[in-house]
Amino acid sequence: MNQEVFYPLKSIGEVFSFIFGCVKVDIEHEKETLVDNFNEIFNSNINFHEIEPLLSKFCYFFGFNYKELSEKFKLLDDKLNARKNFVYPPVKNCLFCNDSLIFYEAKEILTYTKNGSQIMTFSKFKCSFCHIIYEIDRYLIRGEWFYYSECLSNYIYLSSYIVFERSLLENLNVHIIKNNVSFKGFTDAYNEGHKNVSIKPLCRKRLSEIWFTYKIRKFNVKFGLENSYFDPKFTEQYLQNNISEFIAIYSNYWTEKHLSECSSKFLLCKNSSKVIKQIFYKNLTNLLLKVCFDGNQKCRRLRCLAEIQPEIFCDETPVLESYFCIKHKENTVNLSNEEFSQPIDFDSIIDHRNQASKGYEYKLKFDSVPEFRWMPESYVQKWPNALNIFLKKINNYSDSECNVEKDLCYNKRKTGAVVTGIISCGILLHFNEILKGESLNSVRESVH
Ligand SMILES: [Zn+2]
Ligand SMILES: [Zn+2]
Ligand SMILES: [Zn+2]
Structure with a gap:
């Protein structure tokens, strides 16, 4: 090696390490760290200002364009960083035949991480012998899902459109224990803290759904119970x-x-x-x-509205989008009571507002004048079917959106x-x- 050319580097090992170091770190911002570490390891005395000239000198001798080369390194770096958003299943070999798994497919999914929400790519692998599909937190055998039972994976599916990072839920766990935080409070703090980096705000309802799923699965793992699959919507x-x-x-x-x-x-x-x-x-x-x-x-949870005997009500939880449990699914809210009868000229409920002191008020449409009238909640609650139609309209249940007003619910019967x-x-x-x-x-x- 020509000592003159590569001065002040003394050996081919130093040259190699120096170039390797420059490639690994972003030299624009970390020149000083690079120089300090390099000098310490090689007991040398390179100066901070020598980095740039040294690099252009190397490029000149090997016939490269320094600027072009640094742009290519930048591109390579970006690609490597993008790969951080790839998530693989926690197993590398089939749990049943021990064969190594092959790549099956990858899907981009909205993911709530400790550092805000982002799109991450989740890959599925497959055992070509058993035809089992392995995903990040579950595997599929002949159309049936099973959770990994030995451990919890780092990412947990809420649905095929939303994933949560486990460390976010562990963070919530600490806040619940230490700060008595509510789902609403945690959601608000999360959205406020990550509003500049998140691609989509967190929704309280989704957080509570994944939270109970996570706790149940953690419980099953801890006590070695069978980790059978269940839908997070039906915890x-x-x-x-x-x-x-x-x-x-x-x-x-x-x-x-x-x-x-x-x-x-x-x-x-x-x-x-x-x-x-x-x-x-x-x-x-x-x-x-x-x-x-x-x-x-x-x-606390909601209770079914069915009256089993006079004054004695069902203890079960209503099914989704209903006031009744599975057993009483066919029930309808009783309209025979005279209190429930609506004026003949009543048309529909069209709007609502929250009057801090008086609670909710509803805007009703009538066929007679005055056409629109604001009425208190107590009045409207006597017409559950009309209210139900209105609530369904504004509470459009969907996975990706959250426009549910949580206090606006006809069923006030909750457990204590x-x-x-x-x-x-x-x-x-x-x-x-x-x-x-x-x-x-x-x-x-x-x-x-
Ligand atoms: Zn297999
Ligand atoms: Zn004791
Ligand atoms: Zn019931």
Whole structure:
């Protein structure tokens, strides 16, 4: 090597490393870092101002145009950066025959990440022997979906049009625990914080749907339960079908975890394991406890409007876009009551507004003068069918849009959330859903 030509570099290794370093870093902005690191590694003494002349010197000797070359590097760099938005399935080999997978197809999907929403490319792979399709969070066998059961993937599908990054949901998790954040609050903060980078704002409803999906799947993974596929739009039904199993597993887990750390006397819930029950009965004579029952109003759900007996209503959750559960799907809101009859000249509900002090008001259209009249919500609620038509019109349910006004809903019947029984040292005895307020009944159910 000609020492004169490549001065101040001393060996071919230094020349190679120098060029490699220049290619790797964006030299416009990181010249100083490059020089510092280079000098430290090679114990040399290159000057910051020598980089540009050195590069043009190399190009001259090898017959390249420096400017042209740097533009090509820039292009290469952009392409490499774009590849960061590619997401691959978490498995490289077929879970059943261990064959290596081959590329099947890729799709661009709106993705909510910790750094705002963006379009990312999600690829599917395939086992050519078993014909199983592997996606980022699930695999398809003969038309049936299964979630990966050993772990949660880094990205989770809400639908085939929307994906969430898992770290965003973990972030939400921390905020719920530490800050009591609501879905609305988190959504607003997310949209405000990322408004300059997000290609589409986050929607509260979508966030709550993916949140419950994520929590259920995390629960299943943690306790080694079968991670069967369920539609994120129907998490309530999924929970309802499995709730007693979930409560039993969770009570046991909490009790055992607590017992390993707790030195005080304890009580148990009815689902506790055999081992714990034995310890419990040994200590029974020493037992003197104060149990605190308290309600938590956060987790509430809608209830079916069907009246089973006079004044006794169905406990089930209504199905999507209905006021009734699956069992009472055929019910209609009762119109026989005289209160419900509409004036003959009533045409339809055409608008609504929120009057802070008076609540919602509705603009009604009549066939007689005055043609348009603003009426309070209490008045309009007597005409559920007309209201229903209006609500459906403004609440156009769609995956990509969110124009739902959450307070504007005819069905005001909600559960009263959950009641918990806790000992002073923090052990959770039991929790139950309460249908109305905190009542003695709900407490009694917890005790028995
Ligand atoms: Zn296979
Ligand atoms: Zn304890
Ligand atoms: Zn029902």
